[in-house]
Amino acid sequence: MNTASPPTEFQPRTVRLSASAWVVGAGLWAIASAQAQGIYVCTDSKGRRITSDRPIVECLDREQRQLGKTGTVRQVVPPSYTADERARLEEKQKAENDIKARATEEKRRERALLIRYPNQAVHDKERAEALAQIDEVIAAVNKREVALKQQRKEVDVEMEFYQADPSKAPFWLRRKLEDSEKQTVVQKRFLEEQAQEKQRINQRFDEELVKLRALWPPSSAAGSAGTVKR
Template identity: 65%
Template sequence: MRAAAVLALGALVSGMAAAQSIYTCTDSKGRRITSDRPITDCLDREQQRMGRTGTVRETIPPSYTREERERVEAQRRAEAEKEARLAEEKRRNRALLIRYPSAAVHDKERQEALSQIDEVIAAVNKRELALAAQRKEIDTEFEFYKADPAKAPAWLKRKRDDNEKQMELQKRFLAEQEQEKKRVAQRFDEELAKLQQLWSAQVPANR
């Protein structure tokens, strides 16, 4: 008997609490709806449970289907990824401004980077000239065996083969350095275009 009375009292209290709450929302047509219980027309959007004094006691999130939840989660992930990309871009921009506070600093580093590659290219060209001179000497020695090249000594043949391999190697290396020079120049061009925007954005703040 006592247990039944307690349960009945609990149900009565819960009912009174529910009666003291007002649910409100704005439906898909823009109508403001209020009710003493959760509103079925607003299951797809937030609802607020308010007390008798008008204060918000609880914000009830939308009740989504599984497909709707998946779409919402996908949208949230996309937004989070976008925010992460923007944050990373801001970080890179700050680092770029710290490294290159002015056009003069950027141009100086550009020239230094390209000069280093030019030095390598000059060394390759010098090596090619040396190999070309060596090839002339080898060809001169082969003149003695012009009538019958098969009689040329093995060491001379190896010397000629090695010269050809070295020439081919230098040509490939030179082509790689030329491509590297273009890549570095392009990187500095892209950086400069970005930096010009960042420097311009700083001008009002520095005035």
């Protein structure tokens, strides 16, 4: 009767085969991994073209392209910056973002301006209405000024009796004279403020008109309501 040979005689060969298979497998895995990662390509500071299966140390300060196995660019790896370089780049990026934000806001304002004033006739009409409101206030103040002048005449007539020594005038009369002078000063200041307000209104509409003429189509710009009284 045949008996099987002891398995221990073949054990070393089995171990050797297993180890060889593991080494081959590890090598194949490494190759596959490198192929999966792709090839890094860059041109260093000396103008040399360098390729590697991992990020290239000589090109950490510049972009590196990662190529796939077909040679197409899979991604662009940005430079690795120092803290100071990153801070400068962030500051530059912030400035660029601010410029873009201001440009976007300016576009929004231009659209709003066009919606509010589709042509010059509408713009001129609103200017005239704004100025008319100020003129109404000024007219009311001027009427008040006439009344104040009349009151001042009455006070002056009564103060004629005390020309030699105004301090001897009754308290109520001196108080009335003081109030009249204060109201005259307030009146004058208010009229000056209204005149300045008219200037501000005209300046605002003038600035808007410059922008709008650049935004309006020729037909809209031509639709003027005429010269606005300032």
